[in-house]
Amino acid sequence: MADDNRIPVMDEADVHRAIARMAREIVERNGGTEALTLLGIHRRGTDIASLLRDEIERATGERIAYGSIDITLYRDDLMMIGPAPVVGASELPPSGIDNRNIVIVDDVLYRGRTVRAALDEITDWGRPSRILLCVLVDRGGRELPIQPDIVGREVPVMENQRVDVLVPTLDGRLGVELAFLDPESK
Amino acid sequence: MNPSLLSLGKDLVSLEHVSREQILSILDTAEPFKEISERRIKKVPVLRGKTIVNLFFEASTRTRVSFEFAEKRLSADTVNIAASGSSVVKGETLVDTARNLEAMRIDMVVMRHGSSGAARFLSERIPSSVINAGDGQHEHPTQALLDLLTIRDHLGRIEGLKVCIVGDALHSRVARSNVYALLTLGAEVAICGPPTLMPPGIADLGVTMFTRIEEAIEWADVLNVLRLQLERMHGGYVPSLREYNRIWGVTTERLEAAPKDVLVLHPGPMNRGVEIDSDVADGPHSVILNQVTNGVAIRMAVLYLLAGGQQESAEAAKQGGEV
Numbered sequence: 001m002a003d004d005n006r007i008p009v010m011d012e013a014d015v016h017r018a019i020a021r022m023a024r025e026i027v028e029r030n031g032g033t034e035a036l037t038l039l040g041i042h043r044r045g046t047d048i049a050s051l052l053r054d055e056i057e058r059a060t061g062e063r064i065a066y067g068s069i070d071i072t073l074y075r076d077d078l079m080m081i082g083p084a085p086v087v088g089a090s091e092l093p094p095s096g097i098d099n100r101n102i103v104i105v106d107d108v109l110y111r112g113r114t115v116r117a118a119l120d121e122i123t124d125w126g127r128p129s130r131i132l133l134c135v136l137v138d139r140g141g142r143e144l145p146i147q148p149d150i151v152g153r154e155v156p157v158m159e160n161q162r163v164d165v166l167v168p169t170l171d172g173r174l175g176v177e178l179a180f181l182d183p184e185s186k
Numbered sequence: 187m188n189p190s191l192l193s194l195g196k197d198l199v200s201l202e203h204v205s206r207e208q209i210l211s212i213l214d215t216a217e218p219f220k221e222i223s224e225r226r227i228k229k230v231p232v233l234r235g236k237t238i239v240n241l242f243f244e245a246s247t248r249t250r251v252s253f254e255f256a257e258k259r260l261s262a263d264t265v266n267i268a269a270s271g272s273s274v275v276k277g278e279t280l281v282d283t284a285r286n287l288e289a290m291r292i293d294m295v296v297m298r299h300g301s302s303g304a305a306r307f308l309s310e311r312i313p314s315s316v317i318n319a320g321d322g323q324h325e326h327p328t329q330a331l332l333d334l335l336t337i338r339d340h341l342g343r344i345e346g347l348k349v350c351i352v353g354d355a356l357h358s359r360v361a362r363s364n365v366y367a368l369l370t371l372g373a374e375v376a377i378c379g380p381p382t383l384m385p386p387g388i389a390d391l392g393v394t395m396f397t398r399i400e401e402a403i404e405w406a407d408v409l410n411v412l413r414l415q416l417e418r419m420h421g422g423y424v425p426s427l428r429e430y431n432r433i434w435g436v437t438t439e440r441l442e443a444a445p446k447d448v449l450v451l452h453p454g455p456m457n458r459g460v461e462i463d464s465d466v467a468d469g470p471h472s473v474i475l476n477q478v479t480n481g482v483a484i485r486m487a488v489l490y491l492l493a494g495g496q497q498e499s500a501e502a503a504k505q506g507g508e509v
Contacts (some may be wrong), residue, residue: 070218073230073260073490084494091492124227 009155009163009178015136018152019048022134023055025150030101037097037128041118042070042088045165048136048148049105065100068110074117077119090121095140098126103150107165109135112146137176139163197309197316201327201366207289209367214337215487216480222259225483226405232384233262233493238294241289244317246298247453248478249319249329253296254313256485263295280304284312294492297321302359315492320359327351329364329453334371334485336477337408340449345372350402353412356383360453361412367391376403382423398400399434403444409460410451411436427460437463442469451477 004154023112030036033056047069063161070088078084104118115133122128136152141159146154157178158161194208201209222230238257241507242250248265257264274283284295294315297305302322309316320326338344349368355361355377362385368375369392376394377384378401390393396402403409414430424430441448450462458464467474 073232079496080230083213084491085489087215087218089221091221120231124229125225 007178012174019051026165035101037065037100040068045106065095072118102131108163109138112142112144127171174175198307199318200325201363216483219483219486231261233260236262236293238262240266241297243299252481287345325363326359330367332481335480347407348374349408350376350406351410354383359416408449
């Protein structure tokens, strides 16, 4: 935290307020919790999805379906990067995804390539009724025609900066910070 | 951000010099691949556009089909060549066959060959990745890897386990690959079988020898029962199949006399009633069909790791993590 290379953007309370609003928006856009399924993108998207699910349960009393999706095998740059990145597990919700209203959840939306990969993977799994995109932070900089439906916060970020969403399971705390990329690594 | 795995290099020919970290990274990579085979659409696009030749100079059903499923589930384009129907019968050499395939622009060769060292020989002469699917009496790396994955699935670890390889270790490439990988991961390894079927020099690797199956079963957490390779035996290695079964066969009686539960593996194809009794093969100790299922996941993992991008652009992977 004392690292002056990092700029706090959202603290824990900010994230909780954003999650509460996003959860309401998801239920509102869906017209209730009927057929609603959250799919978190591995890894930090799954934590955000789990927070949203808890929030929706608090507000409506309904425990909605939930799964996770690892997009590694659908990346468009696999043969350009190397060595092979670690593949995570995808877990479909028991109710499946056919005829469900899917909400893809991720921590940061940037180039849009992860979401493109997730859409392809979901298409291979089945045919949902509808897919929405929900992200905690939209940092701009899209390279594909993909836009979010529900956003926690829009954060303007420079090319030499990175957005870090911190989650308790991986980072020990909840929050959003900007970090400067090492100029050597550019 | 995606951490990158250790590179396996160009080929998978042998497990003798593969590190503990590399073996664990293959096993860990196989875990998420298991789930793909349970999907309704059993296919991911990761090897789209890659061409793989399955070059089988020896008979194989399980291994060839397992590799082919693994390749197809990763969206690779595959061609199968069996020696009997190819120009090999016209006298073409291995290198000429491979160079001709190279000339048609392929990316990987999965090869089974009757000569020990054939996979290494080929890997040094062509730029494509070579995966050894069994070379003579040398090695069968993917079989050992799927054995390890199956053991880890059922017992939660490899390190510190006592694994006994039972039977025809002399003719077995499965035994050799298993010994290397198990020792690398810190298991205790033993071999049990008739002295005529013990490979010379095996004790130098730190492997315990048992000549009585009862002792081996009492000692072991895991038995990997090898097939008696009748087609490779010319001469008196064993007195008769009936006697082999009587002395070294893995039977329910013998397993029930053991002080603890023993996990039973067999690489197949089984000679039921010779090295393993039918009621053991189909019984509660057996994980033989789990091995077959895991075989596809392990081969997907190996294909994925070998097909990965170039080492020098690893920095790009770190940059590309946030997408």
